[in-house]
Amino acid sequence: MPGSPPLCRRPRDLRRGAALTxxxxxxxxxxxxxxxxxxxxxxxxxxxxxxxxxxxxxxxxxxxxxxxxxxxxxxxxxxxxxxxxxxxxxxxxxxxxxxxxxxxxxxxxxxxxxxxxxxxxxxxxxxxxxxxxxxxxxxxxxxxxxxxxxxxxxxxxxxxxxxxxxxxxxxxxxxxxxxxxxxxxxxxxxxxxxxxxxxxxxxxxRVEPVTVRRLADGVTVIKVASFTRGSGERVRDAVRAAPPGAGLMLDLRGNPGGLVTEAVTAASAFLDGGLVATYDVRGSERALYARPGGDTARPLVALVDGGTMSAAELVAGALQDRGRAVTVGSRTFGKGSVQMPTELPDGSVAELTVGTYRTPAGRSLDGRGIDPDLSAAEGTEERARKVLGGLRVGP
The missing domain is CATH 2.30.42.10 (PDZ domain)
Incomplete structure (x- = not known):
């Protein structure tokens, strides 16, 4: 419904209880x-x-x-x-x-x-x-x-x-x-x-949430800066437009999250239906499912780092748990709690924590993050290209 307030998960202060930036x-x-x-x-x-x-x-x-x-x-x-x-x-x-x-x-x-x-x-x-x-x-x-x-x-x-x-x-x-x-x-x-x-x-x-570039060896790099409206479909379009047989890199580094629905749509570009994540709201478990018909054939590497957060972690966790992508980079931030808004009598809005998210394998993201399959603090993209090469893609 246009004009309806979004249900959001945003931090008050990432420093609370920890020396964080x-x-x-x-x-x-x-x-x-x-x-x-x-x-x-x-x-x-x-x-x-x-x-x-x-x-x-x-x-x-x-x-x-x-x-x-x-x-x-x-x-x-x-x-x-x-x-x-x-x-x-x-x-x-x-x-x-x-x-x-x-x-x-x-x-x-x-x-x-x-x-x-x-x-x-x-x-x-x-x-x-x-x-x-x-x-x-x-x-x-x-x-x-x-x-x-x-x-x-x-x-x-x-x-x-x-x-x-x-x-x-x-x-x-x-x-x-x-x-x-x-x-x-x-x-x-x-x-x-x-x-x-x-x-x-x-x-x-305006910031373009999704940018696409093609490397010399035909690998398509899809950079998702954030999951704003329309970003999920743009990821799907980029996958469909990639050269046949070429590998894909999904770059989620520095992605602070965004709309959960857009994140699920983006994950659907690489999955043929199935579970993306579960979450609980005050003890009641719910589930998020991918759309059927995504590309499950092309080799895929997901790039992550400490700035990969929230909805972006849902995507990385789903692709990792489902065996769809090799994750390369460094541990993600670890923001896996659920906030929902309550309108207050004075017209202000309070977003309060009501539950947590889990990956398809049941892993909690909150406070833990996602460990990549291959650690690479530097030269992440080059390491990813080598991984794709090992999957018989590229030179």
């Missing part, structure tokens, strides 16, 4: 580890998704999750007193130990729907949140306002329109960077110990 697309507003449902009650008529994803009869929350009634009550009480319902709800979520729970206001949540189309209004920079709370530029989108202003990886982001960002949550920093296309935003930065400012104008931006 939080990577997020500051201009986009999509935090690392996204994995979202396109509808509250999602049933794919082609058989991709056989599950109802919303259970109003669920019992008490499990350990490490927030009680949605308590969260809603806190928001209502705060709003009645003229205080921030979002802040009150977030305080309850934080105390609950729900590592991935998060509360968003209406504008933040509406903007996320735009992100899932692969388009947004921003400045075009990726940033990292360090363990000490510092915000640094990780990379800059070519041709973006940030790129034209000369921003580069390693620059420290100190402020946005005069408001300090050190120690802020991901959602707060993203909200500061957002705005109407054409409006200016002043960025306070530091490089090599020297502070400076840059004024850039926000603009409509």
């Amino acid at each position: 939080l990577a997020f697309l500051a201009a986009v507003g999509t935090a690392a580890g996204t994995g979202c449902w396109d509808r509250a009650d999602a049933v794919d008529t082609a058989g991709v998704l056989v599950a109802r994803t919303h259970d109003k009869t669920a019992g008490a929350p499990a350990a490490g999750t927030a009680d949605r009634d308590a969260v809603a009550r806190a928001a209502a009480e705060a709003a009645a007193e003229g205080k921030s319902g979002k802040k009150a709800a977030q305080d309850v979520v934080s105390r609950s130990g729900d590592r991935w729970g998060m509360v968003y206001d209406q504008n933040e949540y509406a903007a996320f729907a735009e992100d899932l189309d692969g388009r947004w209004t921003g400045v075009g920079l990726w940033a990292e949140r360090r363990t000490d709370g510092r915000i640094e530029v990780d990379r800059v989108q070519p041709g973006s306002p940030a790129s034209r202003a000369g921003l580069r990886a390693g620059d420290r982001l100190l402020s946005v329109d005069g408001k300090g960002v050190t120690g802020r949550s991901v959602a707060d920093v993203v909200a500061l960077l957002r705005g109407e296309a054409g409006t200016p935003v002043v960025l306070g930065l530091s490089r090599a110990g020297a502070d400076f400012t840059e004024t850039v104008r926000r603009q409509q931006l």
